Amino acid sequence: MLSYIVRRCIYAIPVLLGVMLITFLLFNVLQKPETAAAINLGPKATKIAREQWVKARGLDQPLTVQFGRHLKKLATLQFEPSWRTGRDIRETFLQGAGPSLLITVPGFFCGLIASIGLALYQVFVRNSLMDRSITLLSVALMSVPAMVFIIFGQAVIALSLNYFPAFGYDWRGWETAKFLVLPVMIMVVTNLGYDTRLYRAIFLEEINQDYVRTALAKGVSSARMLSVHVFKNGLIALITLTVSRLPALIMGSLLIENFFGIPGLGNVLFMAIQTSDQPVVLASVYLGSLLYVASLILTDIAYALADPRIRLS
């Protein structure tokens, strides 16, 4: 097992090097240093100030030297401080991860339960009018941009009906929950359509297997067959899809956090994208792929644990 994990980690190195190369191409080659200086110093900066800025960062040196520095910076996680706030990015990330996770983790698990439940129900009543209606509803949910759910939820449920606060976040123990209910609900609804369709396809694939016919033939009820046999076997395919989504939870949700004024990572990224705060974008691209690669390794391990047919050597 240990050697398997070590081997998987070694396979991850070329991918991370590739990410470093892509970010270098984007931020240092495609973009001229002059442009970066203009974005950072603002339109009023003089030409001399811009040149000094480029020189201070070593952006006028040969690309090979710059690439070496870029590799070292990313590999040791020594990011440049934010252009807008001047704060250390690692600190920003550590502070923002908490509020983000408070929304995305409940949102992820509620969404998982809701969509698996719906998908199993659809498979239970497959090819009926109900099944087709839920599929149509799922496609309809997929066809609405996330902002519309947010704008609607905020305007109707929070502002008009006044069930929840429409904006803000305050750490007061259990009281915080009232700020979180609406964002979590919106996150569930946003992902519900896509996930339900996906899981329905997975379970439908399972239901045509031979073991299902055998189970039904020996007298297992169809409800038990779905909730025990099909669910357990479908879980293996489900693991690959869901574990790889876990790291994205730390990154938070850009739109939801911004709309509800939640000081999480999603909001930090939203502001960074809007103000072209390149060090923050670069750091989050790299950390995002680092987490993704880590989650792929986790997926493989989880997969190996869940399915005894998979050999580790």
Place this chain on the structure above:
Amino acid sequence: MLHLVESWWAQNALVIGGFTLVFLLLRAGARNERWQRAWDRLKVDRAGLIALGVVCLYLFIGALEALQLPSSSGASRSVLDLFVGHIPVEKTYSAPLAKTLLSESKPDPLRGTHLLGTDALGKDVFVQTLKACRTALVIGGLTSAIYIPLGAVLGILAGYFRRRTDDLTTYVYSTLASIPEILLLAAIITTSPWGKGLGTMSFALGITGWVGLCRLIRGETMRQAERPYIAAARAIGQSHARIVTRHLLPNVMHLVLINFVLGFSGVVLAEAILSYLGVGSPVGTPSWGVMIDSGRSELSRDPLVWWNLTSATAALFGLVLSLNLLGDSLRRAFDPRRG
């Protein structure tokens, strides 16, 4: 360069060229037996046909707005303006079918009637909603023109030649796929030397979009390459180039078509979200994303301005839903066992 692209005849040539290309590809596909069978199945699928009709309507309106007329004054006029150009511009907001402006202090009478009211600049919301079809069409068309050739060609080559080609392609796309999509899009757009705009957005969406298609085509090509007809073609001495273009390409083309339709809906949705993030369509472009974005502040006005947001959402929803349903119908038509 930019000046050339902005001239009216170059734009028209691009639009007509794009439509012709899609038409020629569809006609080439229609010779394939599998496509003929799929078309027979699609013809009896009522939901699919309705979706196809709605998508064609959107494309038609978008094409009308994208086709520019020459004008002496220098201001561009589209074919669509011939039909809606007479609708006057008001001073500011007015409610749908209202007689006066939406202002409590100075409710001046309007100069015309507006089916869906007017926006902050007094423009007719219905006309703006129609004009936004062009933005959707341009983004969808340009993005597809980038990611479809890239994904299809690399997928076929990787799946057919295997070995080094496959290793390299797989490496490139797994690296790209390891970066969270929205962050990669933002990074490409913020560092792009061409600035923000429809072209940059299409480029970014194209660079991130080919991965899924490439994976799909690679898998299908590998399956096809093991079938006897490819071995037979090799045995009678056909060249690699001929096998790829004459045998493999027609047999994976239906996946490209399905992906094109579903990808188009993804691009239209992505445009709305990117515009909201401030890295999408420039302000002033008629676009559903920009309209939804402005709808956010309009909902907190008193009296409430809801028509801008509602029209844009409804129009976007109609197109994306039809594309998704059409994509599903196509998938069922091409592969009735798994649909």
